[in-house]
């Protein structure tokens with residue numbers, strides 16, 4: 625099988641790449657990210673798995689670049705069995721999750737939508753032909769429990785919550801359209817748990833040790849969830865432990 629990890633340079637995406645490379649049944653792992661060819665974590669993996677790891681330059685907010693990345697992958701393989709989109713944005717310079725309405729800044733909301741919602745849609749648009757074939761294939765978008773509308777009890781985090789809710793709707797819509805043409809495909813949204821990465825660093829002070837996963841742990845849990853998906857799983861939202869999250 626061949627797999628593509630979008631956002632494979634750091635955090636959970638890099639852990640996915642590491643776990644897939646350690647699995648001898650995986651022929652090729654494509655890791656796509658900004659600066660993928662020079663990213664430190666990926667460079668270490670490339671030294672170890674030179675023939676099986678291919679770094680692809682990709683900015684999820686740049687559609688022509690996504691199109692070029694898809695052509696680059698297609699020139700190497702006509703089929704992917706797994707596409708995991710892990711690229712995500714919660715905070716950055718000048719962008720912090722809002723505590724209240726007064727903190728909302730339109731530029732930051734749009735930036736969050738560009739990475740968390742539009743990005744996965746464009747990835748699906750350009751990589752979908754590689755997922756339509758005679759073998760089982762999974763398209764998994766890393767979402768977040770806070771993107772669940774029915775699970776929202778705390779409020780706050782407008783841009784992140786809303787962009788992940790939009791991503792969830794996109795995943796659900798893809799699950800309907802794509803599987804009409806490609807009955808081999810399963811599209812899901814996944815919640816990785818709270819994971820020790822740059823993304824969660826400012827917010828995990830109150831998380832109990834047993835509820836805080838390393839990226840390798842989370843990737844292993846999610847790969848087990850992915851392995852257990854069936855046709856009935858298409859269009860659903862699952863947590864790291866396989867439990868279903870309401871939209």
Ligand SMILES: NC(=O)c1ccc[n+]([C@@H]2O[C@H](COP(=O)([O-])OP(=O)(O)OC[C@H]3O[C@@H](n4cnc5c(N)ncnc54)[C@H](OP(=O)(O)O)[C@@H]3O)[C@@H](O)[C@H]2O)c1
Pocket residue numbers: 630631632633634635636637656657658659682683684685709710711712713714739766767768769815816817818819820821822823824
């Ligand atoms: N960590 C958690 O506790 C947690 C909880 C719930 C959900 N999630 C979700 O899980 C996913 C992975 O999170 P993480 O914790 O691994 O985050 P992370 O360590 O911050 O990594 C984010 C990844 O997204 C990539 N990315 C960001 N903007 C990009 C862009 N414009 N183009 C291409 N790649 C881009 C980053 O690459 P660059 O190096 O190019 O920035 C990096 O590889 C995210 O979607 C996040 O929302 C995480």
